[in-house]
Amino acid sequence: xxxxxIVESTPAEACCTVSGMPVLGAEEAxxxxxxxxxxxxxxxxxxxxIVKAADGGEACVCDLTEPxxxxxxxxxxxxxxxVDAGLLHREKRGTWAYYSLVPGALERTADVLSAL
Amino acid sequence: xxxxxIVESTPAEACCTVSGMPVLGAEEAxxxxxxxxxxxxxxxxxxxxIVKAADGGEACVCDLTEPxxxxxxxxxxxxxxxVDAGLLHREKRGTWAYYSLVPGALERTADVLSAL
DNA sequence: CCTCTATATCGACGCCTGTCAATGTGAGTG
DNA sequence: CACTCACATTGACAGGCGTCGATATAGAGG
Numbered sequence: 001x002x003x004x005x006i007v008e009s010t011p012a013e014a015c016c017t018v019s020g021m022p023v024l025g026a027e028e029a030x031x032x033x034x035x036x037x038x039x040x041x042x043x044x045x046x047x048x049x050i051v052k053a054a055d056g057g058e059a060c061v062c063d064l065t066e067p068x069x070x071x072x073x074x075x076x077x078x079x080x081x082x083v084d085a086g087l088l089h090r091e092k093r094g095t096w097a098y099y100s101l102v103p104g105a106l107e108r109t110a111d112v113l114s115a116l
Numbered sequence: 117x118x119x120x121x122i123v124e125s126t127p128a129e130a131c132c133t134v135s136g137m138p139v140l141g142a143e144e145a146x147x148x149x150x151x152x153x154x155x156x157x158x159x160x161x162x163x164x165x166i167v168k169a170a171d172g173g174e175a176c177v178c179d180l181t182e183p184x185x186x187x188x189x190x191x192x193x194x195x196x197x198x199v200d201a202g203l204l205h206r207e208k209r210g211t212w213a214y215y216s217l218v219p220g221a222l223e224r225t226a227d228v229l230s231a232l
Numbered sequence: 233c234c235t236c237t238a239t240a241t242c243g244a245c246g247c248c249t250g251t252c253a254a255t256g257t258g259a260g261t262g
Numbered sequence: 263c264a265c266t267c268a269c270a271t272t273g274a275c276a277g278g279c280g281t282c283g284a285t286a287t288a289g290a291g292g
Contacts, residue, residue, distance in 0.1 A: 023162065023165045023169055024162045024165035026158065026162070029159070029162045029165075030158045032161055033156055033157055033158040033160075033161055036156040036161075037249095039149070039152040039229075040149055040152040040153040040155075040156040041149055041250080042146045042148070042149040044149075045145045045148055045149055045152075045232065046140045046142070046145045048232050049139045049140035049232050050140075052232055053139055060269090061268070062268070062269090070250095070251080070252095071251070071252055072270090073252070073253085073254095073269090073271080073272095075269095077250080077251085077271095094260075094268095095258080095259050095260065095267065095269080096268065096269085097268075097269060097270090106230060107229075107230065110229040110230060111226070113222045113225055113226040114222060114226060116168055116222060157279090157280080159280085176238085177238075177239060177240095186282095187281070187282055188239075189239090189241080189281085189283080189284095190281055190282070192239065192241085193240090193241095193280080193281085196241095208288095208289095210289065211238050211288075211289050212238065213239060213240090
């Protein structure tokens with residue numbers, strides 16, 4: 001019953017009287033930055049490129065280790081980051097793990113830039 | 117240093133495809149990764165957002181320090197990174213420095229993803 | 233001239249990240 | 263069951279990056 005409406009509190013936020021100014025919020029920026037962080041490494045960009053150009057749209061780790069001239073654990077590390085970012089899909093068949101592009105993931109990421 | 121615009125340049129091209137593999141080359145990946153590195157920070161994303169939404173499409177440092185809750189040297193540091201990446205334009209008028217979006221820079225960056 | 237304001241630069245600190253060597257796991261094979 | 267192969271995980275190290283305080287520069291004004 002006590003009117004706890006916070007009608008005009010606006011904590012420390014203080015959108016500084018910018019009526020109709022949809023600037024990026026702190027948490028929103030945090031999430032989007034993490035997405036770009038996944039793309040902010042040359043080896044990860046090359047991984048995406050190789051997977052995209054691979055036959056059938058998928059590639060296993062053994063095919064990705066050589067062209068990058070990196071150790072196998074390092075490649076697995078980068079692949080995990082790309083999977084966690086929602087850019088790659090992992091499917092284990094038998095002994096091998098096949099990685100493929102998540103459909104539309106790159107396009108959606110590109111849209112984030114236009115929607116800034 | 118190393119202030120070269122990464123967006124829109126496409127230098128040398130090097131015509132890699134060494135063994136008929138149309139994947140991203142190492143140097144090319146390095147440059148594009150540096151572009152995404154400029155976007156891989158929440159505060160820099162918010163800076164771009166604020167500048168884009170600002171009146172007249174430009175804002176000075178004093179307008180950017182408050183909403184980010186960061187020190188002035190830190191904001192200048194981030195702005196320099198965005199300018200070096202070719203995303204922001206800096207124009208000094210009198211005592212103030214006005215930053216504005218480079219036209220088409222975000223769109224060209226988005227195209228890099230589709231062209232992976 | 234001097235001072236004040238707005239911005240850039242420098243130096244240092246702590247955290248995050250990319251890399252590798254070593255090891256763990258789990259499926260296939262003899 | 264023992265062994266091997268493909269991949270993931272761990273621990274450790276070096277380098278990069280974000281942040282701040284202090285300082286430098288440059289323009290406006292008295």
